[in-house]
Amino acid sequence: MNYVQVIEGTTQFLIPWQDDAAHFPPGSAPVFFNRRMELNRDATILLLKELLPAEYLDLMAATGVRALRVANECEIPVIANDRDFEAIRFLKANAQRLGLPVRVVNRDANALLSTEKFEVVDLDPFGSPAPFIDSAVRSARKYLFVTATDTAPLCGAHLKAGMRRYAAVPMNTQYHPEVGLRMLIGHVAREMMKYDRGFEPLLSFSFEHFHRTHLAVVPGVRAADRTLASLGFIHQCPHCSFRSVEAGLVPSGRTCPGCSVALLPIGPLWIGDIADRELCLRLLERIPGVEFGSKARLSRLLRILAAELPVLPHYDYHKEAKRLGVSPPAMDILLERLVQKGYGASRAHYSGTAVLTDAPPEVLEEVLSL
Numbered sequence: 001m002n003y004v005q006v007i008e009g010t011t012q013f014l015i016p017w018q019d020d021a022a023h024f025p026p027g028s029a030p031v032f033f034n035r036r037m038e039l040n041r042d043a044t045i046l047l048l049k050e051l052l053p054a055e056y057l058d059l060m061a062a063t064g065v066r067a068l069r070v071a072n073e074c075e076i077p078v079i080a081n082d083r084d085f086e087a088i089r090f091l092k093a094n095a096q097r098l099g100l101p102v103r104v105v106n107r108d109a110n111a112l113l114s115t116e117k118f119e120v121v122d123l124d125p126f127g128s129p130a131p132f133i134d135s136a137v138r139s140a141r142k143y144l145f146v147t148a149t150d151t152a153p154l155c156g157a158h159l160k161a162g163m164r165r166y167a168a169v170p171m172n173t174q175y176h177p178e179v180g181l182r183m184l185i186g187h188v189a190r191e192m193m194k195y196d197r198g199f200e201p202l203l204s205f206s207f208e209h210f211h212r213t214h215l216a217v218v219p220g221v222r223a224a225d226r227t228l229a230s231l232g233f234i235h236q237c238p239h240c241s242f243r244s245v246e247a248g249l250v251p252s253g254r255t256c257p258g259c260s261v262a263l264l265p266i267g268p269l270w271i272g273d274i275a276d277r278e279l280c281l282r283l284l285e286r287i288p289g290v291e292f293g294s295k296a297r298l299s300r301l302l303r304i305l306a307a308e309l310p311v312l313p314h315y316d317y318h319k320e321a322k323r324l325g326v327s328p329p330a331m332d333i334l335l336e337r338l339v340q341k342g343y344g345a346s347r348a349h350y351s352g353t354a355v356l357t358d359a360p361p362e363v364l365e366e367v368l369s370l
């Protein structure tokens with residue numbers, strides 16, 4: 001096999017080389033490295049520099065880029081696991097070349113999590129993390145990080161797969177990335193709270209083709225009850241953009257005030273905060289001191305997350321404008337108009353046309369039609 005040396009962050013490592021650059025879809029190559037996940041890894045490195053945990057488990061480490069970067073750039077003791085023996089060979093070779101003290105483990109993820117506890121568990125699988133969440137929440141002492149790339153099941157585009165994996169009902173809406181992220185966090189919440197533990201979301205986001213959440217585990221029944229209180233439903237009108245949010249695990253029957261039709265419940269979902277805004281600001285302060293390939297994109301993401309209004313779900317205001325047959329104003333003008341009417345309004349990180357506001361739909365329609 002040929003090798004190529006790549007650098008991500010300030011860490012150099014070897015990966016297997018193929019003609020189609022450094023990206024091997026599942027099954028096409030024994031060892032995996034996906035350059036498109038750089039921002040995902042950069043965000044985790046930045047957060048770990050702030051949290052400085054005593055140890056970090058990369059549960060599905062593949063070539064080891066994430067694990068090696070954590071060991072090298074955060075100077076945290078790292079455990080890197082993968083069930084693929086070929087991946088383990090690369091991991092070991094890379095760790096040795098860099099002189100990094102990485103403990104390399106070659107086990108099935110669920111078996112490892114069922115026999116050992118780790119301060120940080122980072123779950124970064126191909127596709128859905130659902131088969132690993134139960135054992136991950138049992139093993140994670142302080143922090144649990146999860147990536148999901150099965151965006152179609154999570155957002156309702158593949159409805160039945162979403163229902164089977166996450167035991168909740170998604171819906172393909174104009175705010176589908178938000179449904180996906182809140183489906184994922186909601187599922188982790190239900191798996192976590194059955195063990196009388198809860199969590200606080202530190203940093204969660206949807207970006208391109210994946211969802212990512214970083215959660216701080218909080219032990220105890222009271223924390224579990226707080227987590228339970230952040231589960232609920234979005235009720236969506238099938239005809240217009242009216243929506244309402246309800247806490248709890250049993251959705252009530254609700255009707256659209258404009259269309260007089262039954263609203264459709266989406267969930268149960270996480271309806272609480274997705275990120276700690278103060279923490280996002282602290283992470284932003286760290287950005288000038290790091291060498292990240294995704295520096296500009298990550299700064300923008302953190303700035304938006306820090307300023308997101310705590311309401312849900314967002315509107316895609318271009319889709320709203322299209323529905324109304326009007327041409328959309330610039331984002332800043334729209335936000336300004338909503339604020340002038342006395343409502344809160346902010347961008348949302350889900351897309352360049354995502355708006356969060358506590359204004360009712362008729363006010364949004366009014367300011368879009370000016």
Ligand SMILES: C[S@@+](CC[C@H](N)C(=O)[O-])C[C@H]1O[C@@H](n2cnc3c(N)ncnc32)[C@H](O)[C@@H]1O
Nearest residue numbers: 060061062065066082083084108109124125126
């Ligand atoms: C998406 S890759 C991980 C990428 C890596 N975390 C990174 O940031 O570069 C998924 C890896 O999970 C491993 N994997 C899949 N199922 C597993 C299981 N049940 N136990 C352990 N490893 C598993 C695969 O061998 C593959 O290397």
Ligand SMILES: [Zn+2]
Nearest residue numbers: 237240256259
């Ligand atoms: Zn309606």
